[in-house]
Amino acid sequence: MSVRAVAAVDLGATSGRVMIGRIGEGRLELELVSRFPNGPVERDDGLHWDFSALYEHVVAGLTEAVRREPAIESIGIDSWAVDYGLLADGALLAEPFHYRDSRTARGVAEVHDIVPFADLYARDGLQFLPFNTLYQYRVDERIADADVALLIPDLIAFLLTGVSAAERTNASTTGLLGVDDGEWDTELASRIGIPSRILPPLIDPGAVIGSLRPDLAARIGADLPVIAVGSHDTASAVVAVPMTSPSAAYISCGTWGLVGLELTEPVLTDAAREANFTHELGVDGRYRFLHNVTGLWLLSESVRAWEGEDGASIDLAELLAAAAAVSDGVPLFDANDPSLSAPGDMPARIAALIQADGASVPTSRAAFARSIVESIAAAFAATVRTASALSGRDVDVIHLVGGGSLNALLCQATADRSGLPVLAGPVEATALGNVLVQARALGAAAADLEGLRALVAATHPVRRFDPRG
Numbered sequence: 001m002s003v004r005a006v007a008a009v010d011l012g013a014t015s016g017r018v019m020i021g022r023i024g025e026g027r028l029e030l031e032l033v034s035r036f037p038n039g040p041v042e043r044d045d046g047l048h049w050d051f052s053a054l055y056e057h058v059v060a061g062l063t064e065a066v067r068r069e070p071a072i073e074s075i076g077i078d079s080w081a082v083d084y085g086l087l088a089d090g091a092l093l094a095e096p097f098h099y100r101d102s103r104t105a106r107g108v109a110e111v112h113d114i115v116p117f118a119d120l121y122a123r124d125g126l127q128f129l130p131f132n133t134l135y136q137y138r139v140d141e142r143i144a145d146a147d148v149a150l151l152i153p154d155l156i157a158f159l160l161t162g163v164s165a166a167e168r169t170n171a172s173t174t175g176l177l178g179v180d181d182g183e184w185d186t187e188l189a190s191r192i193g194i195p196s197r198i199l200p201p202l203i204d205p206g207a208v209i210g211s212l213r214p215d216l217a218a219r220i221g222a223d224l225p226v227i228a229v230g231s232h233d234t235a236s237a238v239v240a241v242p243m244t245s246p247s248a249a250y251i252s253c254g255t256w257g258l259v260g261l262e263l264t265e266p267v268l269t270d271a272a273r274e275a276n277f278t279h280e281l282g283v284d285g286r287y288r289f290l291h292n293v294t295g296l297w298l299l300s301e302s303v304r305a306w307e308g309e310d311g312a313s314i315d316l317a318e319l320l321a322a323a324a325a326v327s328d329g330v331p332l333f334d335a336n337d338p339s340l341s342a343p344g345d346m347p348a349r350i351a352a353l354i355q356a357d358g359a360s361v362p363t364s365r366a367a368f369a370r371s372i373v374e375s376i377a378a379a380f381a382a383t384v385r386t387a388s389a390l391s392g393r394d395v396d397v398i399h400l401v402g403g404g405s406l407n408a409l410l411c412q413a414t415a416d417r418s419g420l421p422v423l424a425g426p427v428e429a430t431a432l433g434n435v436l437v438q439a440r441a442l443g444a445a446a447a448d449l450e451g452l453r454a455l456v457a458a459t460h461p462v463r464r465f466d467p468r469g
Helices: 051-068 106-112 117-124 135-141 143-147 152-161 186-191 214-220 235-240 270-274 296-312 316-324 348-358 367-393 407-418 430-439 449-461
Strands: 004-011 016-022 027-037 038-044 046-049 072-078 084-088 148-153 208-211 223-227 248-253 256-263 278-281 287-294 397-401 422-424 464-465
Touching: 004 051, 004 152, 004 235, 004 430, 016 046, 016 051, 016 072, 016 430, 027 051, 027 430, 027 449, 046 051, 046 270, 051 072, 051 152, 051 214, 072 152, 072 235, 072 430, 084 135, 084 143, 084 152, 106 117, 106 135, 117 186, 117 270, 148 152, 152 208, 152 223, 235 248, 235 278, 235 430, 235 449, 248 367, 256 367, 287 367, 296 316, 296 348, 296 367, 316 407, 348 422, 397 407, 407 422, 407 464, 430 449, 449 464
Parallel strands: 004 072, 072 223, 248 397, 397 422
Antiparallel strands: 004 016, 016 027, 038 046, 084 148, 208 223, 248 256, 256 287, 278 287, 422 464
16 A cells, blocks of 8 residues: 555644654654644733634644655544634634633523423433524624534635535534434524524534635645535544453543543433533544543643743743642642633633642642643543443443543553553644544545554554553
């Protein structure tokens, strides 16, 4: 089998990347082309994404990717979920809001006054998160002027191709997709005041969205198709989890920790609703039965605060090494406490939670960082146990992928607190999943998920962390 090449655009809540993926017999490789910052910007009306800068970074990265690898055959785009742009006559009405903008609280209250959460869950199977898209739509004053609403990867695909479509895995995070049939719930949308005209046609991973607009093809240097992948970054990441056991749990860990199981049927029980487990769609119609746990956001925000105090950068590797060397016990706190959801002075808010529990706040940064890591790991372990109980599926191993797999302290703590082995890696699971779905659509990879995962397992060794006593 000859080596084939594709371009993967992978956008996270703190940074984005454009990568070249190369795939062939026993070969699956990534080449980083560009990395660029991403994050919230404060505007007069609230917290937004600097979307125009993000889009320019994407186009520049694709241009460089084609320059380096003229054999690239397609482009795939994945990103974080729930956020969107509104278009009228093909033009963006405003910068997309950031999911941490405070306006979403009003949306929650208004939606739940019309449709109680228990009824929502029966229809969409989605966990309650205050920034889910339907809450944002409810309070977005520009909805009335829009022709269509596109989630971030769909919006970028539209700007590249001129084609409006909603890739199904990401659409499932809006709260407006039926959990049973995977189609838009237009009756629900109408009840909460969302015009059905803004919901674009649904497509599945592997579908060709369209070809680059001529002006962009000339700029980028090739006339390429844009192929729908698991455009929710967790959907792509789960594709590349090298699971060989049906009893495996996964954690896709970055800013958030997405902790759960891959199922073929939903678990729409009162217990699942009360535990706030979601049924986001995965590639090939699988359900990502998972719960969001606040992940490395807690550590990165704390480091950012300390750097502001010091006026100098902090070496994260050194901080984690010092944290691992802390021999005394450290206090735990609820990593999912709502008070930790907004940016700004994270150490003070964590300290307040620890004090509220009657514990002593660590006095050194190393011990404070250890407290953060252990609290995240405790939340991961508890969530795996809950997923197992709710689904009736025993768990015998945890796969931890994404940036968190580089954090050996977190991996070991998760093994210790869960009592299960943790297999760490691959780090770039999201980009790999993006590449694999493109390659499969091009006829260059296995037809089923098991075959795709076997290639990941063969080409990307994992690091094993066994629980200690």
